Amino acid sequence: MASVRIGGGQGFYGDGIEPVADVLAAGVDFLVCEALAELTLAILAKDRQRDEAAGFTRDLPLYVGAALPFIVDGRTRFVTNAGGINPVAAGRAVMRSLRASGATGVKVATIVGDDLRGHAAALELPDDTIFAAAYLGARPIVDALDGGADIVVTGRVVDAALFLACLVHTYGWSWDDWDRLAAGVVVGHLLECSGQVTGGNYSGPWWENSNPLRPGFPIAEVDADGSAVITKPPETGGRVTFDTVRQQLLYEVHDPRAYLSPDVTADFTSLTVDDLGGDRVRVSGTRGAPAPATYKALVGRPAGWASEARFTYSWPDAEAKARAAVAFVRGRAEAAGVSIDEWREEYFGVNAFGGPTVDLATATEPPEVTGRLAWRAASAEEAGKVGRGSGVLGLSGPPMIAGMGRGGGAKPTQLLSVDALAVDRALVDAQIRIEIEES
């Protein structure tokens, strides 16, 4: 059997869409779009507060649209967690896109069951919980693919499980074949952040990456034993090397000997990374162990409202001026008795304005400094009081102000606190449902 080819089509909500065309043109059996970071759930929860039919990543139809000709031809199947905290609404949006484009006979699976709000009492969720979601594993996705789904839409699942599921479906790996399951998790972990394994965010000579105007997204060629070659479409930019692959391998994994998922515990220190040259890197030898006894979940709650103001000043005395502007806003709010729970001041500056006139090698002070002041209050109204009137700094503050960003007019943003929780697996498994609908 030839190796199965999986493309990483998305690494976060808001990622690029153009690189997906190159991945599809290169030929992949599965296109996997990973849309959910921890922060994304908080963003989607705020969407759902405003509109019960929202709560999924709204760029989903773009990705489906890009892949549709390949899906209709049966060349590529599409798996995504873009359902966010409302996979049912996401599934409906996909069906609408399919109907609008006249695509018939496409099977769309929607997987629900990660939402824990129905168990608020048993889990002792706080009364003000905005979202509570368990990280599901690969099994329901495998069931959906086994059931003939061309498109699978999930909510919160472990990112790597989206990819692992394609491999278990293809190769029929057993659920206690720990080494192969762990190898599948490694493939998923390497691809789930799109360009971050193909030269993006590269700590190394990133400026030597080929064709930076056309970032390449990753493709994994995975064999039945779980070993894989990580590569990217020909002609695309970036690079795939030992260095780019190992940087992504350890990204956000905490203990690399025991990377936990609902399907397996993977040992990332057990594998071998071989640079084959030509943007091809082989990963093999991964060892696995049984999965943990519980699911991980995230619980989000309101955590106040934030806003901010920025003031950028030119040399000379740029930092002193920025500090004076921040002190002006903060001092006036404090004098007016505005109730602020937390302040944060930041001063950052690079040579954004001076160009060739600035000799950074001999400079004794930064060429400009942006002072940033952020704050938190219990209500949007209270948070909104601070910046008002700071526009007066434009003509009546320190000299040579270069910009005030959103200034004092920025609308307060709601903050959320998010805590992790261990959840009994039986409780979650009992509520997992897979709906398959045909367009």
Place this chain on the structure above:
Amino acid sequence: MTRVTLRDLCAVRSGDKGDIADVSLFADDVAAYDAIRQSVTASVVADHFAGLVDGRVERYEAANVLALKFVMHGALGGGAPRSLRADNLGKTLGASLLRLEIDVPADVAAGAKRGGRAPLPWR
């Protein structure tokens, strides 16, 4: 022994989980890996980030990819959706780790491969 800045010796990548920053440090050969394993301990990193990171720092080793992993608790002002920091995801904390200076054997310093600098048009 020779003093080097980690910037010249290592690559780095940082990420987040809740209020935890997760920073990996990569060496380019076994000698450099042994040197950072000796010098860049969890307590050295905790001291380096004192004032920026509130909680404990744990270190893990991944010899197969010549890397050390630092898991820094209380590092993100309450976590990305709650933080007032511009860098609420802690992406720059890796760069801050590269500012650390350590003493390494002279041959490791001489073999440092990360000294390249991005070109700038007006310099």
